[in-house]
Amino acid sequence: MSSFEQQPGSLQRLLPTDPSTIAGYRLLGRLGAGGMGVVYLGRTDTGELAAVKVTHSDQAEDPDFRARFRREVETARQVSSPWAVPVTAADPDAPEPWLATAFVPGPSLAEAIAAHGPLPTRSARLLGSAIARALAAVHTAGLVHRDVKPGNVLLAVDGPRLIDFGIARTTGDTALTATDVVVGTPGFLAPEQAEARGAEIGPPSDVFALGCLLVYTVTGRLPFGAGAVDALLYRTVHDDPDLSGIEDDLATLLGACLAKDPRQRPTAGQLAERLVEDAPLGADWLPADVIRTIAERSARMLALPDIEETRAPTAQAAPDRRKLLLGAAAVVLAAGGGWGVWAALGGGEDGNKAGPSPRKRQHVIGVQADLTGPQQAMGIEQERGARLAVEAYNTREDKPFPLQLEVVDDAGNTAEAATVGRRLAEDRDVLAVLGSTGDYTTQAALPAFNEASTALMTVSAGLNLLTRGTPPNPAIIRTCPSHPIASSQLAYLLQSYFLQGKVTDPVPGLLQDREDDSYAWQYITMINHTMRTLYGYRCHPRVVPAGIDAYEPIIKGMLAAGIDAFVHGGLLPSAVHCARALADAGFEGPRVGGPYLLTPEFIRQAGKAAEGWVVAAPVLDPLVHSPAKRFTAAYRKRYGTAPRYYAGESYDAVSMMIDEVVRAARGSTRPEPSAVLTALRKKTFDGVMGTYQFDAAGDLKNPRTQLYVVEGGRFNRVMAAPAKDPGKG
Structure with missing residues (x-):
């Protein structure tokens, strides 16, 4: 249930409509919310913190949803591992079904890498070994997790934790054999998942996902690239993974995890042993800046406001939640977190001075x-x-x-x-x-x-x-x-041009500059798809590697193929090269570029070769609007x-x-x-x-891409690109 993700860094106050207690949990605030329900931070009478997931009442009225929720509870309870976040309590039959899991105040792996960059190889090996051991427990229980990704791995000072069993299944579940249904997160799907080969999805699929996760952990990139989902799935099935920049022995191991044939991958248990023979996870298993982030998260939990009692206190008072989290903070200090971390936890320079008084809230x-x-x-x-x-x-x-x-x-x-x-x-x-x-x-x-x-x-x-x-x-x-919407509107523009010029068999030339691969791929692929599927045109696409300067032969080859229009998908330097090469060749057909060309630098660098170019951008000129x-x-x-x-x-x-x-x-x-x-x-x-x-x-409803033509050394807005297929009125 991805819409129930725990978000420990963003505790929000309870709303007036929120309950103050659920079963034995006193609610301290909201951790997250989604279409399925709300995740609260709860505290038991003994002082333990928990993430409490509660479904919306309208979801609870759906028998299928209630069955899925019950299955998630049952699935998670079958997994016994120190590296998997356990379910501590649940009631799938309540009017609003709920479940509670142990609360981990640290960031997800995805957040940590976004904030601090890739992890060192040693940290990645320790993390991978722990998560592999968690997956081994999942597989021993006869289950497949099916969504191993950085967002489902939480980081704590004593090691990582695997979470979210919302789409896990038993290996014999008939849902696994369904065809044409891709379940999971693109970029971390095995080929058998990407192609919805349900009968082949099993424990090796989780090992493949963990291999992707570890590549991302040490490099900050996915092994099969990024971009549109269909392209990503295609590369996962057909291309070799990009393991550049990874230490040789680790790259060899990850290459085995990413084998196309599930039978050639190691088991989760084998992977855990090959990553780290003996995996003691001390407080220094992560870099200091990530440990500091964990401490800051713990500090925010320490700063929670007290909640009013709604029932008579018991004879034995609940422990102070500060004591529950200071253990983690002490580990951070022992690992060299220093005065800055202690200050974040509320201590003064000598450990006794009070911190500064709260400043007045501002807007x-x-x-x-x-x-x-x-x-x-x-x-x-x-x-x-x-x-x-x-x-x-x-x-x-x-x-x-x-x-x-x-x-x-x-x-x-x-x-x-x-x-x-x-x-x-x-x-x-x-x-x-x-x-x-x-x-x-x-x-x-x-x-x-x-x-x-x-x-x-x-x-x-x-x-x-x-x-x-x-x-x-x-x-x-x-x-x-978005880039695909803008490029589809460009395709409609070209169709209007061909219709007006009565061109019977046009050949649009499409250049994809891989200097910015995701942007260029989205732009050119959408135009190519629209031209081919809607209009049956013979497009002539050309993909250009990043960093080259010799565009004259490329342009000559495209002109020799008989192109009637030229569309540039890429950044400014290659557009300038293309403009000059097209001008030298005397090409006078439509020349179109994307938003990165809407800058005086394009006109300055391309000179007279920029004249007549049409630039499509998501912005109006305030001087003429x-x-x-x-x-x-x-x-x-x-x-x-x-x-x-x-x-x-x-x-x-x-x-x-x-x-x-x-x-x-x-x-x-x-x-x-x-x-x-x-x-x-x-x-x-x-x-x-x-x-x-x-x-x-x-996304903006009814977005329009604006068109500018270079005339007399400046950009002049001419129109908004057509928002729909001109052939359909």
């Missing part, structure tokens, strides 16, 4: 942007648009409270994006955040915002997996089209220059946030970020750059 809108990196021009515009929105609000006489703007620079770097994103997400005063500028910085920061239930609204990141990944990302809201006239004037007054692309959309995004922050506060001192997030996803907003409304995944 803050966050901005995470690339202000000094490769996309700094775009990031600066986004920060300026956000600042104008906050300043406009603060001039209102009827404002219920002032707002502050907290701006962080991730420099277009994914590791920095994860770090500064977590800082914003964990700041108790930040109510919603605009960011990030790029695809991969947004992806790196997003786990922290998911965990904190804080809205992360992007106006420029089009990566499909941000909103369509598995599991879903509940915190993301996107005001621009009449509803943005007042915004443009305010921008000029504030910054002494005209606004550029993305400033207006950023102004609208932050104005939306402010609208819901004020509404959610309803006269109180501070609304909950989760309430702002929920309201934003359901919101319809008329801004200076357009109307915004979002679907269940957080």
